[in-house]
Amino acid sequence: MKYLSEYRDPEVARALIGRIRQAATREWTLMEVCGGQTHTIVRQGLDELLEGAVEMIHGPGCPVCVTPLEQIDKALILAARPGVIFTSFGDMLRVPGSDCDLQQVRARGGNVRVVYSPLDALALARRNPDKEVVFFAVGFETTAPANAMAVWRAAELGVTNFSVLVSHVTVPPAITAIMEAPDNRVQGFLAAGHVCAVMGWTEYEPIAARYEVPIVVTGFEPTDILEGMLMAVRQLEQGRHEVENQYVRSVRREGTVPARARVEAVFELANRKWRGIGEIPMSGLRLREEFAAFDAERKFGLGDIAVDEPAECHAGEVLTGHLKPPRCPAFGTLCTPEHPLGALMVSAEGACAAYYHNARHRPGAEVAAS
């Protein structure tokens, strides 16, 4: 087993599509939370193959997309600062801030470097004691253990020229916010398999019970996603609303306990703003007081800053499932991956980029199909 190609078997996929069509007596509306799943669905055209049985609404699970503009602008300020080496995951570089992006700051002489792991940023700080190294700690529960470890190690090793600009968000409050929205259409969720690999699924059990909504922990390969959809559809048809686990090979109910413990040791829950959506109570993480020395916002005295989103960008409606990317008036014209208006067109996990790169960007195509 290689744990990839096996789950791309077209025969198995075809059989699953048949099972879903058989099971569905009507069209059900599901949301895949994670942007990685959105890409698989759009690339393989799973949504088109299941028309009439399942409608997929693409969720807000793209960290690049939901990082608030304020944090992007703070990153730009820090990156332009003399004596700072600003480090980030590569996919944040082209996210538009109020008036430019990190790549442009770098072109103007800012010391911006892409790292694969936050530990690489910490190593850079140790090699450059005369510089301040700042790491852009963004992401969901999947990157939180890595970012927590970098801060923990910095404290352990006594590294004082390392800090993090935190913009961490968590999935369960977003699911709650979607279910609470008065115009919500989502009837079942495919929960993000890797978020649950870290956190387990106990947090989702009260949500499934309270909103009577099926939640299926789902993997990322085509047959994983189809099996997750089948499990959700069967629950809906039978009037059940439970948390089920499709991604059994990688997810345990309690998650990865040492990773959760380290995240809890370094971070605490906090209110967070989501780009395009707004503030969701207790939906993010911030550094605990004992790690305040590693908080870049405090270290460099970045207060609140005013921001300005372009009015033409409808990212918020896309993120909440009210607008499919090709129906956005700016899609493929004013807004392209080369000249993005919003983050959803930049990120590998953004819904707009998923449609654009899979040639589903002819403005008439989606309209004609629906």
Add this chain to the structure above:
Amino acid sequence: MCLGIPGRIVAMRDDAGMQTGMVDFGGVRRDVCLEYVAGDVAVGDYVVVHVGFAITKVDEAEAQRTFDVLREMSRLDELEWMAEVADRAESVRAPSSAPGGAP
């Protein structure tokens, strides 16, 4: 950044107090922090890696089982389909037995 990739651990070592491993991703090898799964893995195991960190071990027996179930399902569908085709062929050969077939 959010894309986790499964890879196979080919070597493990202690790197200044941190469990680290060389992980093979279909031919590409990288250093990966194994600190969060250290008690659970050995050389040869598969782990899911996110931004340089193994976040979970892939359970090989469970993976095989799920895969076998799915393959069995698609094989059954194929048998069903073959049976359906055979039925149709049968009804073509004996048109008088088909409902409404007789004049």
